[in-house]
Amino acid sequence: MFDQLSERLQSTLSEVRSRGKLSESDVDSAMREIRLALLEADVNFKVVKAFTKTLKERCLGEDVMSSLDPGQQVVKIVNEELASLMGGTGSELAMATSGPTVILMAGLQGSGKTTACAKLAQFFKKEGKDVALAACDVYRPAAVEQLVTMGGRAGAHVYERGTDADPVDIASWALAEAQSERRDVLIIDTAGRLHIDQDLMAELAKIRKQTRPHDVLLVVDAMTGQDAVGVAESFAEVAEFDGVVMTKLDGDARGGAALSVKAVTGKPILFASTGEKIEDFDKFHPDRMAQRILGMGDVLSLIEKAEQQVDEKEAEELQEKMRKDQFTLDDMLTQMKQVRKMGPLSGIIGMLPGMGAMKQLKNADVDEKELDRVEAIILSMTPRERANPGIINGSRRKRIANGSGTKVQNVNNLVKQFDQMRVLMKSMANGRMPTPQQMAQLAGGNQRAPRPKMRRR
């Protein structure tokens, strides 16, 4: 897998600091790394090319004297540029001033339209709106049944006429019904179609013409590769979509398609679909997506998750302890328990910068066992040992290992890791991010995937 971009940039640019300014060749080697990272994230090749060109201009001659290190500085610039390319926050759906707001959903087969329809319905339901769905996928077997079931779960009314009627007629009829029944929102589900299928694309254009939707949404699978650009361009031409719903974002795809689609069509990504359940749906955060594409982790989401679990005052106390270097094994135990309450470790780790790339942390099963072991070891220590690990000598280690059913080696490792962690925490609490190397050390290794030798600079 791909190593973390910032780590690469830091090592590529490690000698630059002394010179103070980035030279053309520094920037070129940095651009090479960025190119690879973006390609690995499935950003379209042509978008990457254009993007690194802009980026290069901005990086050239950038003053790096004041920054911590040039690698970080470039990462910062990349992040800013990516976020601005992804579009600022706060794009909204257009709503009708009177009568039902009509939303037409379109996309390739299997991109997740039907599920997204139900989720969008639920989204409006929560705002107290009366929502209806129109079942216009008459082609895929049991698509109508699926929409009826899922719409029902969302508490939406479903207009359906089986699979014998024409999708354009169903859509027009559903709109008339929604108008006379005074619904607030009508969401039209359509069959998945290939962007090169002329008949079906013409049908989509017709549905659009007949129902004059306030919003047309393109549903795009976050795992899509290079083809996302061609698909989006075709749908933009035929269906003139206004925004995008990114689906399957709960997976580990970097989601470069989001960037490609935005870059070539200029349309904002409006919603993120993050699971199979109807409530796994939310507004899209472009800034977070930029970080995800770069493998910088979704720190913001993590903070939000942590906020739900951790008592704020407790957290402040902990922060204070970290800064003063008074963090103890007891604190670590408490923290570990809190982290584990946040859900399966694999999910959380993916959100941490740099952690996503670490092999040892990928296998969640091993992790959970390792955590069990750490807990057992700490629990076998006396309160004094937990508060002051410095006193844990050879015989104490043996006792602890026996008590926790582990090996002395495990106890040694824990004490050593705890020491490293304390150093890290101190610097983090003082406002500095640890380097990925430090984090990797903490995770017990520092592997590097061989980097593909691409020619193009």
Added chain:
Amino acid sequence: MATSWQEIVDLGARQPGGVVAVEEEAPEQRRGVFRKLRESLSKSRQALTEEISASLFDKIDDETWELLEEALILADVGAPTTAAVVEKLEQEVESGAVPMDGVAVRDRLIEILAEVASTGRAPMDLSAEPAILMMVGVNGTGKTTTIGKIAWHLSKEMGLSVVMAAADTYRAAAAEQLETWAERAGAELVRGEEGSDPGAVAYDAINAARARGADVVIVDTAGRLHTQTNLMEELAKVRRVIQKQIPEAPHETLISIDATTGQNGLRQAKIFSEAVDVDGVVLTKLDGTARGGIALAIASDLNIPVKLIGVGETLEDLRPFDPGDYAKALLAE
């Protein structure tokens, strides 16, 4: 020559298909079938017979290799595999092993790509009676549709009788969807209640197949993301339930990979195969514009070959994977 069904299916001691007693069809229905078949053939011919133009190699210099890299990346082959392929070809040209001639270089490129695509190639093992085939994969990649197509081909091409197990008991209307395909393909369907245990459905289907002397059981499973550890564990459990009845089963486990998938496809194949020991890939939706280059990375990194390709939404739209055709189509203009 394209790969045939007989080449990619190992029927063991069973009489290979030959002539199947096809029921008399009404003439117009029959014409419909042939028209569709023709259409689907021309569709996949379009997708599979255009070639990389030799003009890319008219003049061979740095730019040639860069353009080649670009083309492979745009086909979703991914940087590591792209770099390996280009490096190999470049070296062979530089050392003189391949003459500096546009056609020769192009042909060698196709050969190299086909070699990579052939990594781990093996026929589908349907020699057991009944043979158990399990379909797995991420949501919406084409599992259920592919099962319909496989069943139809197994019965038309080799005269096998198929039982389908609707072990996607999770997604709304999943069993109804498979039921339609079972009707179309002339297969039997075993289903359970929505929300019931998927392992139990597979179990019942195997029993039903045994009782009726059916040749093949195809198990549909719910789509899931490979990152959902609990759902991956559930899948492994379905497999274990099957193995309680037949220790060597499933004899063939296929993962469906959508051809539009980018680099994440590699993770999908890797993690699914860790959970359920995948034997092959069905590369679906090749009738679109995506080239499905991630299949090359999957073959070369994980030793999991593509066995079938999906080229549309009807019963006929499934074909045996042919590494040579695929290599040619990967970079076709």
